[in-house]
Amino acid sequence: MHADQVDVTAEVVATLVAAQFPHWRALPIHPLASTGTVNALFRLGTEIVLRFPLRPSTDPAVRAELEREQEHARMLAARLPVAVPEPLGLGGPGEGYPGPWTAYRWIAGEPIHPGRINDLDGFARDLAGVVTALREIDTGGRVWSGSGRGGPLPAQDAGVRTALSVSGALTDTARLAEVWDRCRDVPRHDADGWIHADLMPGNLLVRDGRLAAVIDLETVTVGDPAVDLMPAWNLFDAGSRDTYRRALDVDDATWERGRGWALGQAINALPYYVRTNPVMAAIARRTLRAVLE
Template sequence: MTSGQTHPDPLRVDGRLVRRLLAGRFPQWSQLPVERFPSGGTVNAMYRLGDDMVVRLPLVEGGAGDVRAEREWLPRLSPLLPTAVPEVLGTSEPAAGYPWPWSVYRWLPGELPEAGALTEPALLAGDLAGFVRAMRAVTLRGAPAAYRGGPLATLDEATRAAIEELRGLPEEGVDCDALIAVWEDALRAPEWAGPPVWLHADLMPGNLLVTDGRLSSVIDFGCMGVGDPACDLFPAWNLLPAGARELFREALDVDEATWRRGRARALSQAVIALPDHRDTNPAMAGNARHVVRAVLAETR
């Protein structure tokens, strides 16, 4: 998935490249079926490898750092979390004309949840809160700073610019003045005064897997690190309906200032993603529209 940041043109990869890479680094797996797995993400390509594995290759240079971070931290985080996370089975450095490190992971079963189509929203809200609580309780030292985990004001320029870009897209039907009001209200909220906490920092629907309506896995930890706990409140607006949203908040005992910052962070991610992806990534643009609607409905 992605955090809503704008990326340069992605590298082109295909099944033939994946097979060359596997033959050079993991010949024991090179004869298994390889099939591109459709994804709404913009940072990595995913190729199903046989029945039980997946190859993950960065499409942009920034994704290479995500691969290295997952290699370092996922084995240490996994035993501390209540939900399955990606397990790295093999790693490789650049080879065969491919410029960045890449990895093979164990395949995690499940389906991507869809806002408005959840079968167990209240139970899913509890599962998500349990995952966020467990992340916050991690005490591993040496963590990187989470992507967009710093003060809300660091997002001000990009967020305002994105809202103004949306103002120039009247067909989107966005009340940009109302969005500015929500954003400015959050900027007036007190910043997080406690120590930085561990965060996934990209809890988008595309990074969650559900089975029978319940959270079964959380994937794509490329943005993880420590920062403002408001960063992991995204599912309140990008996935959960109003009633389950309140359950999520109660389970995490979120104070008013943190809730306002979390809502604004979700909004920032959405308004930056929507103009960038409205013509190229229907899933991401659709979720961004959902966030905008959810935020405005909650604040009116």
């Protein structure tokens, strides 16, 4: 998917585990198919999942990000109504892999697919419960860090316009530009809060038709609460979209900012993944159709 990604093999993973976590060295290792765009995943035994960034680096900032992700996982475990990944370890560079990597406890479930959920309204209420619980966590005075999603929506303008300029053969860019202009300029008056910032279908695990876990916490931060409205367009249909909005008691301005965040994520993803990740491209197309409704 990425020109600079590293392809991690099970043999390399086995070497790293044996050297850094010798108490796990006898456990079998199996690569996991994933439509994710950030990590290669491996199942270690039956209780552990290993996550290897596709773009590893020895930059201390990368390790700090993974440490922060694990800190957030511990914080959220006690505060959210569904499971989140439980940190089990943090590995480092080794033979065949030049960067840090992480170990989490395995969570049973599968990523949501709208066609496999009989009660999207119920799922919308469950997810709204997670977002509400996030918003209720005290930020301790924190504000947006200055990177990633969650800052001023107008700051996304250049990236969105560039993506629109190369997507004319892929989607209705003229109408999307009109929607973007409207959403981008909606004034904001609410305070920053805790957000997941990447509530994509692949990050929502389902078990027995119900939301069981929210995973991939690397984007968790403090920022614009409207970011976590993205599932309204990347996942829900018209009816469950309204259910999600009512469950979160969202005003018009916040709702339109959420539409803008969903549009921005999707229009950037579509041209980037259209040839390399069909699942991500399909989600982007669905999202863009929904924001035009």
